[in-house]
Amino acid sequence: MAILAIDSDTFSGRHVAWAAGLLLATVVVHFLHRGYQVRSMYRTLQNQGFPVMEHSWVLGHLKIVGKLLQDMPSDAHGNYLPMLILENWRTLYPNCTQRPPVVYLDMWPFAQPLLLPMTLPVAVQVTQERSLIKALEQKDILHPLTRNRDISSMEGAEWKLWRKRLNPGFSIQTITGRIPDLMDEVEKFYAALESRAGPNGTWGAVFPLETETIKLALSIIFRFFFGPRVQARLADKQAELENAVVDSVKRMIFFIHIGNFLTYWGPWRRFKLWRNYRTMMSGFGPVLEQRLTELTQQGGDEKRTDTLVDAIVEGFQVDRENGEPNTSDDDFIELAVGQIGTFIFAGHDTTASAICWVLHLLAQHPDVLARMRAEHDAVLGPDPAQVAAAIRANPHLINTLTYTNAVIKETTRVNPNVGTMRRGEPGYFITGPQGSGYEGMQFPTYGFVVWSNPFSYHRDPELWPRVHEFLPERFLVADNDPLHPQKDAWRFFEMGPRNCIGQYLALTEIKLALAIIVRQLDIECAWDEWDRKTGNKKARSVWQDRAYHVGTDSPPHVKDGMPVHIRLRQPKQ
Numbered sequence: 001m002a003i004l005a006i007d008s009d010t011f012s013g014r015h016v017a018w019a020a021g022l023l024l025a026t027v028v029v030h031f032l033h034r035g036y037q038v039r040s041m042y043r044t045l046q047n048q049g050f051p052v053m054e055h056s057w058v059l060g061h062l063k064i065v066g067k068l069l070q071d072m073p074s075d076a077h078g079n080y081l082p083m084l085i086l087e088n089w090r091t092l093y094p095n096c097t098q099r100p101p102v103v104y105l106d107m108w109p110f111a112q113p114l115l116l117p118m119t120l121p122v123a124v125q126v127t128q129e130r131s132l133i134k135a136l137e138q139k140d141i142l143h144p145l146t147r148n149r150d151i152s153s154m155e156g157a158e159w160k161l162w163r164k165r166l167n168p169g170f171s172i173q174t175i176t177g178r179i180p181d182l183m184d185e186v187e188k189f190y191a192a193l194e195s196r197a198g199p200n201g202t203w204g205a206v207f208p209l210e211t212e213t214i215k216l217a218l219s220i221i222f223r224f225f226f227g228p229r230v231q232a233r234l235a236d237k238q239a240e241l242e243n244a245v246v247d248s249v250k251r252m253i254f255f256i257h258i259g260n261f262l263t264y265w266g267p268w269r270r271f272k273l274w275r276n277y278r279t280m281m282s283g284f285g286p287v288l289e290q291r292l293t294e295l296t297q298q299g300g301d302e303k304r305t306d307t308l309v310d311a312i313v314e315g316f317q318v319d320r321e322n323g324e325p326n327t328s329d330d331d332f333i334e335l336a337v338g339q340i341g342t343f344i345f346a347g348h349d350t351t352a353s354a355i356c357w358v359l360h361l362l363a364q365h366p367d368v369l370a371r372m373r374a375e376h377d378a379v380l381g382p383d384p385a386q387v388a389a390a391i392r393a394n395p396h397l398i399n400t401l402t403y404t405n406a407v408i409k410e411t412t413r414v415n416p417n418v419g420t421m422r423r424g425e426p427g428y429f430i431t432g433p434q435g436s437g438y439e440g441m442q443f444p445t446y447g448f449v450v451w452s453n454p455f456s457y458h459r460d461p462e463l464w465p466r467v468h469e470f471l472p473e474r475f476l477v478a479d480n481d482p483l484h485p486q487k488d489a490w491r492f493f494e495m496g497p498r499n500c501i502g503q504y505l506a507l508t509e510i511k512l513a514l515a516i517i518v519r520q521l522d523i524e525c526a527w528d529e530w531d532r533k534t535g536n537k538k539a540r541s542v543w544q545d546r547a548y549h550v551g552t553d554s555p556p557h558v559k560d561g562m563p564v565h566i567r568l569r570q571p572k573q
């Protein structure tokens with residue numbers, strides 16, 4: 001027995017060490033091989049005469065990126081990087097007399113090989129003239145939340161079919177018709193803000209505005225997806241469901257690299273993602289199944305509404321009647337959960353931060369705020385307290401707020417949000433645009449993630465006169481005015497067939513929020529108070545502004561959730 005025990009100990013110890021050593025060696029060899037492959041891609045481009053920034057075999061472009069970001073706060077969002085490249089292209093490409101239309105960026109092992117469109121015509125090529133398929137990372141990131149049963153992950157014929165089925169639910173007509181219903185949530189949002197104001201027209205205590213705008217955006221998506229009657233069945237579960245989705249979104253990792261792979265594969269993260277999805281399936285499941293049954297029953301008195309849940313039921317019923325595979329009730333629930341998961345993912349923090357940015361820029365530009373208030377007086381009636389009633393009575397009024405619309409567009413030009421990541425394809429080349437100095441040059445895309453980022457276009461002085469100024473009127477002037485935006489230059493919701501399906505919902509929500517807020521409340525950032533409250537001694541800023549975009553793998557948020565204080569404009573008697 002004793003001899004056997006010693007033998008098996010020796011056996012296991014030696015073999016475990018061997019296996020571990022072999023695994024480590026395999027990982028190292030794979031890492032070095034991949035590194036060599038990636039670096040070689042850039043060297044080949046250089047040798048073929050394509051513009052490439054100074055490239056190192058060891059560091060790729062990491063040194064350049066480090067230099068560009070050295071004055072940025074460490075938590076600044078990655079969206080700033082393409083813009084910094086744009087601003088510094090002359091130094092980065094000393095041999096080029098014209099700005100390269102495409103930047104090949106090597107940040108491996110922290111990111112996959114990247115190709116950044118640097119001019120508008122290139123963005124148009126990859127999203128509009130040809131809509132490249134989405135990057136694998138974009139699907140991978142959504143998998144824990146939607147199992148890729150969602151419109152954002154779908155491709156080809158399946159995507160086309162579902163986009164066609166869901167488009168009517170997101171049309172301006174449908175959204176305008178739903179405004180009275182959505183107004184309920186906007187009023188709750190207003191009440192939450194009002195409760196933060198100080199007494200008798202004084203400033204209230206500082207708090208992060210984004211906590212409230214995120215609640216608004218989440219509740220709007222729930223209401224919009226289900227409609228009031230079906231949503232009521234979820235009432236006791238809504239908070240838990242929102243938390244599950246938001247928690248999964250926070251755990252998303254876009255590029256897996258040496259800095260985060262342990263977190264990515266970590267069992268705790270895996271467990272939380274699994275549990276969140278299970279919460280979604282068990283929370284949404286019964287309500288979705290009930291709705292499917294109601295709309296399927298022969299002779300039942302339930303009518304289809306213009307909600308998204310009903311559009312999904314209808315599409316699903318058609319597939320079932322056509323004998324398509326995967327049309328069991330469980331498949332339906334998985335599909336509907338996937339769709340709502342992606343709507344919440346794509347639509348909540350994006351819209352929430354946009355509302356914050358508009359309010360921030362209004363506070364910084366009192367003349368613009370005054371003009372917006374005057375427009376609301378004229379269109380929505382002189383009594384701000386009656387605004388919700390006025391909008392409920394005539395929801396179309398929201399679509400006539402032209403100045404407000406221009407302010408939103410200019411805010412989102414200055415502070416855009418996410419872009420799109422597409423997959424380069426073998427045999428697909430970006431053509432050097434006319435007048436670029438690179439006419440006809442064929443830029444390869446295969447092997448690269450094509451990252452079209454609105455910061456690159458929205459901050460381009462060649463596209464936008466007086467680029468650093470906040471000028472809502474550029475979206476109002478006649479098209480022969482030099483200030484008038486060039487076609488396709490405003491890309492807040494991206495362009496082409498895979499543009500944002502929820503854009504009118506987001507714009508309507510922002511307008512409703514402004515309509516109810518701007519004449520009743522003053523809102524401004526309160527950083528000093530925030531620093532005192534949090535004991536913060538390290539004030540960092542971007543463009544001399546404490547409010548800047550932060551985040552890594554998710555859509556950008558405003559720094560610290562944008563700490564503000566609020567006061568009532570007309571203190572209640």
Ligand code: HEM
Nearest residue numbers: 152343346347350351354417418420493494500501502506
């Ligand atoms: C200010 C708010 C928003 C911004 C800035 C925004 C931005 C974008 C952008 C840039 C895309 C293209 C992404 C890509 O190609 O990878 C996109 C797609 C998408 N957005 Fe939005 N979005 C917003 C609000 C919403 C809302 C409210 C919803 C739904 C409730 C939504 C749902 C979607 C979906 C489903 C897609 C994928 C569409 C497809 O692939 O066919 N978004 N959004």
